[in-house]
Amino acid sequence: MAGRRRWSTEEILDAAAELLRTGDADAFSVRRLASELGTDSSSLYRHFRSKTELLRAVADRVLLAAMEGHRPEGDGKQRITALALRLREAFGEQPQLAAVWGRYASSGDGARLMMEEVIQALRASGIPDEEIPERYHRLAVLIAALIAFEAGAATVGPDERAQGMELFRVAVLGADPARFPAVAHFARDLRPLGADRAAAFEAILAAHLAGMGAAGRA
Incomplete structure (x- = not known):
């Protein structure tokens, strides 16, 4: 009787990635x-x-x-902005794997290449070497958090998204001004977490980098 097929590491990772595309890390x-x-x-x-x-290892292949190129x-x-957008695009094509990266991180060549680029970019910004590790971590x-959030929202179906929007409207517009005066005051201007995700991603990143530059010049 022929023995079972021996699967290569890459074939195992291919199969794992496919399972994660159709499920999530908890079900895996x-x-x-x-x-x-x-x-x-x-x-x-x-x-x-x-x-x-x-x-x-699966998450690291996305980074790699x-x-x-x-x-x-x-x-x-x-x-740093170009790198973040590049990672966002890569995980956007495989949103289930973004949660894996956010939860488990990675430790292969993909992670090392990303770390190298961020650290080199921080140095190019004039950040003192003693501050680099903490700046990199932040x-x-x-x-990772922004990418995982976007990816999580991307996996929600249209019916669930519509239901979530309606629940948000009820929660905000129906807020009792006596108990929630600030919410009631801004109710018509507040937006749900999933609104304008692309713009929010870039705005939050830009704000962080602006603060980084100011601190670097201090």
């Missing part, structure tokens, strides 16, 4: 992945020591693809 399991491949979990653990390690241009702020958290 090594056992389910093994079943999809027609093998057992132990054969996958020869490639990855844990589910978390496997998920990190985003960094492929990237050519830094402009000053430090322009470089930027990484901000970019």
Whole structure:
């Protein structure tokens, strides 16, 4: 009887990415992945020591693809903005994987390429070396959070989105002025979290980078 097929690391990652495109990190399991491949979990653990390690590797492939062919241009702020938009686009094509990156991070070449570019851009902005690690951390958290938020909103269907908008309107426009005076005052101008996500992403990033520049000049 012929033995079970031996799957390569890349084939395993391809299958894992496909499962995550149609599900989410909570529903994902090594056992389910093994079943999809027609093998057992132990054969996958020869490639990855844990589910978390496997998920990190899947997320890192998105980073690696985003960094492929990237050519830094402009000053430090322009470089960071271009990188953030590039990562946003890459995860926007695979929104389920954005949550994986936000939750598990990654530690492969994709992550190292991203880190290298951000750190080089911070240095180009005139940030003192002793401040670089903390500045990098804040930027990484901000970019990952913005991308994960956008991706999460992108996975919501039109019916759920419409229901959410209606619930928001009820919650805001129906706010009791006696209990929630500030909400009631601004009710007609407040927007739900999902509104104008693209503009919000760029505005929040620009505000952070503006503050970074001011601190760097101090």
